Amino acid sequence: MTEPAPRRASLFITCIIDQLYPDVGVSVVRALRRRGVMVDFPAGQTCCGQPLYNAGFTAEAKRLAVRVLDAFDDCERMVVPSGSCGAMIRVFYQDLFADEPELLRRAAALSERVYEFTELLTEVDGAADAAAPSDDAAQSDAGADVAAVAYHPSCHLLREMGVRRGPLDLLEAASGVSVVDLPDAEQCCGFGGAFAVKYPHISEQMLADKVEAILQSGAATVTACDMGCLMHIGGAISRRGLPVRARHIAQVLDDPAG
Amino acid sequence: MSLGIPSADFLASVRDALGREAGPPAAAYQHLLESAGELELQAAEIRRRNAGDLPLLLDKMAGTAALRGWNVQRAGGGEDALDYVVSLARRLGVESAARAESAVFSAVPVDAALAGAGVVCWPAVYDADRERDAVRRRLAESGLGITGADYAIAETGSVIVLPRRGLSRLVSLLPPVHVAIVRAQDVIDTLDDLFVLRRLEYHSDGGDMGSYLNFISGPSRTADIEQTIVVGVHGPREVHLVLLDKE
Amino acid sequence: MAEVTTRDFAAASRAAVQDPQLRRAFGSAGAGFDGARRDAIDEVTPEVWEQWRQQARSIKEHAVGNLDYYLELLERNVAAAGGQVHFAADANQANAIVSEIVRTRGVKVATKSKSMVSEELGLNHVLEGQGVAVFETDLGEYIIQLAEETPSHLVAPALHKTRGEVARLFADKLGVPYSDDIEEMARVARVALRQKFLDADMGISGANFLVAETGTLVIVTNEGNGRLCTSAPRIHVGITGMEKVIPSMQDLAVFLRLLPRSATGQRITSYVSMVTGPKRAADEDGPEEFHLVIVDNGRSRLLRDPALRESLYCIRCGACLNICPVYQRVGGHAYGWVYPGPIGSIVTPELVGVAQAKDLPNASTLCGACREACPVQINIPRMLLHLRHELAESPDSQRRTASDTDALLARGFAAVMSKPLLLKVARRLGRLAVKSVTRDGKIGRSRLPFLSRWTAARDLPAPPARSFSDIWRDELSRGDR
Numbered sequence: 011m012t013e014p015a016p017r018r019a020s021l022f023i024t025c026i027i028d029q030l031y032p033d034v035g036v037s038v039v040r041a042l043r044r045r046g047v048m049v050d051f052p053a054g055q056t057c058c059g060q061p062l063y064n065a066g067f068t069a070e071a072k073r074l075a076v077r078v079l080d081a082f083d084d085c086e087r088m089v090v091p092s093g094s095c096g097a098m099i100r101v102f103y104q105d106l107f108a109d110e111p112e113l114l115r116r117a118a119a120l121s122e123r124v125y126e127f128t129e130l131l132t133e134v135d136g137a138a139d140a141a142a143p144s145d146d147a148a149q150s151d152a153g154a155d156v157a158a159v160a161y162h163p164s165c166h167l168l169r170e171m172g173v174r175r176g177p178l179d180l181l182e183a184a185s186g187v188s189v190v191d192l193p194d195a196e197q198c199c200g201f202g203g204a205f206a207v208k209y210p211h212i213s214e215q216m217l218a219d220k221v222e223a224i225l226q227s228g229a230a231t232v233t234a235c236d237m238g239c240l241m242h243i244g245g246a247i248s249r250r251g252l253p254v255r256a257r258h259i260a261q262v263l264d265d266p267a268g
Numbered sequence: 269m270s271l272g273i274p275s276a277d278f279l280a281s282v283r284d285a286l287g288r289e290a291g292p293p294a295a296a297y298q299h300l301l302e303s304a305g306e307l308e309l310q311a312a313e314i315r316r317r318n319a320g321d322l323p324l325l326l327d328k329m330a331g332t333a334a335l336r337g338w339n340v341q342r343a344g345g346g347e348d349a350l351d352y353v354v355s356l357a358r359r360l361g362v363e364s365a366a367r368a369e370s371a372v373f374s375a376v377p378v379d380a381a382l383a384g385a386g387v388v389c390w391p392a393v394y395d396a397d398r399e400r401d402a403v404r405r406r407l408a409e410s411g412l413g414i415t416g417a418d419y420a421i422a423e424t425g426s427v428i429v430l431p432r433r434g435l436s437r438l439v440s441l442l443p444p445v446h447v448a449i450v451r452a453q454d455v456i457d458t459l460d461d462l463f464v465l466r467r468l469e470y471h472s473d474g475g476d477m478g479s480y481l482n483f484i485s486g487p488s489r490t491a492d493i494e495q496t497i498v499v500g501v502h503g504p505r506e507v508h509l510v511l512l513d514k515e
Numbered sequence: 516m517a518e519v520t521t522r523d524f525a526a527a528s529r530a531a532v533q534d535p536q537l538r539r540a541f542g543s544a545g546a547g548f549d550g551a552r553r554d555a556i557d558e559v560t561p562e563v564w565e566q567w568r569q570q571a572r573s574i575k576e577h578a579v580g581n582l583d584y585y586l587e588l589l590e591r592n593v594a595a596a597g598g599q600v601h602f603a604a605d606a607n608q609a610n611a612i613v614s615e616i617v618r619t620r621g622v623k624v625a626t627k628s629k630s631m632v633s634e635e636l637g638l639n640h641v642l643e644g645q646g647v648a649v650f651e652t653d654l655g656e657y658i659i660q661l662a663e664e665t666p667s668h669l670v671a672p673a674l675h676k677t678r679g680e681v682a683r684l685f686a687d688k689l690g691v692p693y694s695d696d697i698e699e700m701a702r703v704a705r706v707a708l709r710q711k712f713l714d715a716d717m718g719i720s721g722a723n724f725l726v727a728e729t730g731t732l733v734i735v736t737n738e739g740n741g742r743l744c745t746s747a748p749r750i751h752v753g754i755t756g757m758e759k760v761i762p763s764m765q766d767l768a769v770f771l772r773l774l775p776r777s778a779t780g781q782r783i784t785s786y787v788s789m790v791t792g793p794k795r796a797a798d799e800d801g802p803e804e805f806h807l808v809i810v811d812n813g814r815s816r817l818l819r820d821p822a823l824r825e826s827l828y829c830i831r832c833g834a835c836l837n838i839c840p841v842y843q844r845v846g847g848h849a850y851g852w853v854y855p856g857p858i859g860s861i862v863t864p865e866l867v868g869v870a871q872a873k874d875l876p877n878a879s880t881l882c883g884a885c886r887e888a889c890p891v892q893i894n895i896p897r898m899l900l901h902l903r904h905e906l907a908e909s910p911d912s913q914r915r916t917a918s919d920t921d922a923l924l925a926r927g928f929a930a931v932m933s934k935p936l937l938l939k940v941a942r943r944l945g946r947l948a949v950k951s952v953t954r955d956g957k958i959g960r961s962r963l964p965f966l967s968r969w970t971a972a973r974d975l976p977a978p979p980a981r982s983f984s985d986i987w988r989d990e991l992s993r994g995d996r
């Protein structure tokens with residue numbers, strides 16, 4: 011017995027994507043729609059509150075978290091193109107509201123329905139695979155440029171949401187993509203939100219090592235499920251004028267050659 | 269006489285931090301409920317299991333011990349064991365070997381065998397004419413320390429030594445080379461086995477834990493300088509395990 | 516108590532990251548110790564490893580959750596074995612207890628095996644003040660004692676030193692010819708300390724575990740110095756934190772599997788020494804007196820806060836240090852006290868006083884690698900978050916970590932993000948503000964406040980003309996089938 015494929019998803023767009031990388035959001039919508047998922051974008055959403063939560067400002071974080079609950083309470087599935095915002099909503103909302111039973115109940119209910127973008131794709135594709143062989147993988151790579159892609163597993167996706175294999179499987183199955191090994195892939199890139207500007211000397215060292223690993227991998231593109239990390243990694247790549255692009259996994263899957 | 273703050277006060281402050289009433293835990297702890305009788309049943313099961321698989325168990329012991337850095341010698345009987353110890357003493361060129369007390373030396377009489385090879389093998393005990401420091405000095409100057417083993421653990425490749433008459437703690441520690449002679453019937457499989465057996469002895473009538481129990485699992489070593497492993501820091505640099513296949 | 520320099524984290528870490536030698540030394544903790552740890556887990560299989568972690572965690576939960584009961588049981592059983600337990604509320608009391616033993620027994624020479632708690636207490640200093648010659652005997656501790664430094668790692672205290680530095684140190688302090696051959700240096704230490712072991716009146720050790728059921732102190736070592744310290748002198752004093760007690764000897768099995776594998780990847784250490792009371796009448800060697808000093812020194816603060824209690828489950832294996840990307844780059848000393856790295860960032864503020872260690876809970880990206888590595892499943896990131904929440908806007912200004920500007924920014928951010936209209940306006944203003952520093956859609960090096968710390972090493976995209984919300988409204992909202 012396989013679950014029927016998800017047909018409907020309510021999109022949460024992280025503040026970084028909304029403000030700085032709107033194209034990522036467009037790719038997310040396209041990738042989902044191509045798979046027959048109906049996407050809506052609940053009004054009134056802005057930010058999950060994680061930057062405030064991580065910096066210790068719980069009252070302010072709650073203010074934003076309540077808005078997210080209000081916007082997504084009724085949705086069937088919530089899809090978030092970020093492991094760290096996904097973790098905030100799935101895991102940390104319940105800590106944030108530990109002492110407020112009604113909000114806690116709502117947070118717990120929502121946590122059951124939160125999907126990080128690749129989690130949802132994996133589920134959709136899994137259901138599709140079970141029904142009929144996917145024709146995505148059958149598409150020929152012949153003639154097309156194959157992008158050498160290194161995948162950086164972002165920390166909260168990996169360790170709070172427990173997403174390890176899925177994104178790599180999606181990339182490996184995608185046509186036009188060849189996945190290359192990233193040395194020390196599971197090392198943090200040094201972003202950590204405010205950490206990057208509070209302790210730039212440490213953050214920059216971690217970042218330099220991550221960029222070095224990417225160069226070693228021979229990748230033309232580095233991808234991840236979080237624009238926070240990619241803004242950080244991409245910012246260094248851009249500063250150093252390196253021939254590598256930093257792209258969200260939705261962009262790579264949507265258009266490998268980009 | 270207890271120094272510091274009275275234990276009642278200290279415990280009360282801990283209790284206060286925990287927000288808990290005095291008394292035993294709400295859920296009783298399984299291992300602390302086990303009686304000597306229950307431990308006896310578990311011990312019998314351990315002995316039965318280990319005896320049933322003895323050849324396998326001895327192979328496992330030999331294998332893990334080698335991984336820990338023991339030089340492992342399987343010996344069919346006392347003769348083989350003596351040959352090994354004598355040739356080791358010859359190879360090392362030692363003049364003096366110290367020996368702890370152990371039942372194993374009645375089956376493997378190392379004193380006589382080594383004496384035959386011109387090596388003084390002496391029991392490391394205090395006696396009327398030798399005061400403590402002199403014995404210790406002699407021990408530290410001996411090239412070889414020979415002990416039995418109260419248990420050996422196949423899981424970890426460890427030899428277990430318990431207090432015996434004499435300087436039983438130091439014989440396996442001060443000389444640069446240590447030989448442990450292990451009887452087949454003392455080999456057990458796991459750490460869990462060891463603790464069941466020790467707890468049984470402790471909880472039996474008049475039982476005592478003994479002042480110490482030492483695990484020895486290979487040579488003394490350190491990696492404190494640049495994570496580079498070096499053997500023979502404060503304890504022996506070379507350790508030999510003679511495993512008697514038959515009683 | 517040992518000197519506290521936790522206030523200097525920012526400056527100390529800045530100096531440390533610029534020191535290539537430290538980078539190499541602490542980076543190698545990741546490659547060396549952590550690599551070995553992973554191999555050891557693969558050998559037993561990750562499934563079995565998870566079962567062990569779970570089992571160890573439940574034992575600690577139970578033991579720490581009923582700590583008073585098990586301490587009492589421990590005390591009774593140590594006494595039954597002929598030893599004495601002394602309780603110390605703080606560092607001064609603990610030092611006074613040991614001083615009193617030293618004074619009444621006329622101790623002149625003491626040897627020590629590694630004890631982080633004695634580092635915490637600054638015990639050596641106190642004993643030396645009483646005229647006792649104290650010798651650290653763990654090779655790493657011996658090195659840093661000679662160098663008059665403090666440990667930089669829980670397991671490998673001299674990790675920060677190169678072989679060349681140790682060679683020079685030995686030549687200077689011990690008068691031996693300079694040799695940077697590591698085997699030779701270990702031999703030098705053996706020779707230098709051998710006589711001290713035999714001369715010492717008192718041996719001081721820490722404890723990895725205390726077994727309540729039997730009154731047993733357990734130490735896990737590799738060099739043999741721990742065995743010597745607890746066997747050769749006529750007095751043995753064990754000093755340890757109150758959280759080390761476990762209920763039954765049977766519980767040791769799982770901890771002896773987890774601890775060495777997590778620390779150095781070893782399947783078991785060369786030695787595990789279990790001490791129960793002083794020597795018995797029939798023993799011919801071993802100490803005549805056994806004292807166990809059990810120290811609180813701020814631990815009850817960790818115990819009291821349910822969100823921080825699990826920090827007391829720590830078995831000081833160092834795995835969270837070895838894997839921590841921050842520790843690997845700044846090393847142990849930057850943290851400013853005895854316990855560095857992720858677990859240090861939790862316990863140090865509570866033990867030395869938050870006001871002195873406000874940087875530490877923030878000195879993490881919350882990447883969670885520590886939690887994944889911890890053999891007792893301690894959720895370090897969650898505790899760091901808890902501390903951040905407690906401290907950011909604490910009414911007590913001594914404890915408060917957020918500056919007025921931080922607080923203003925946070926409130927401003929929350930206000931803007933709470934009103935989509937306001938966000939639109941802010942976006943316009945923002946685009947205007949960065950216009951002068953934007954080239955090809957990127958913000959490069961900038962001296963604007965807030966931006967400069969980011970743009971020193973990284974570009975930032977300028978906000979494009981339309982946000983995602985705009986694009987959705989204009990185009991995507993109509994696109995669904």
Ligand code: SF4
Nearest residue numbers: 829830832833835889
């Ligand atoms: S917190 Fe966990 S990983 Fe870190 S030292 Fe303690 S037991 Fe080891």
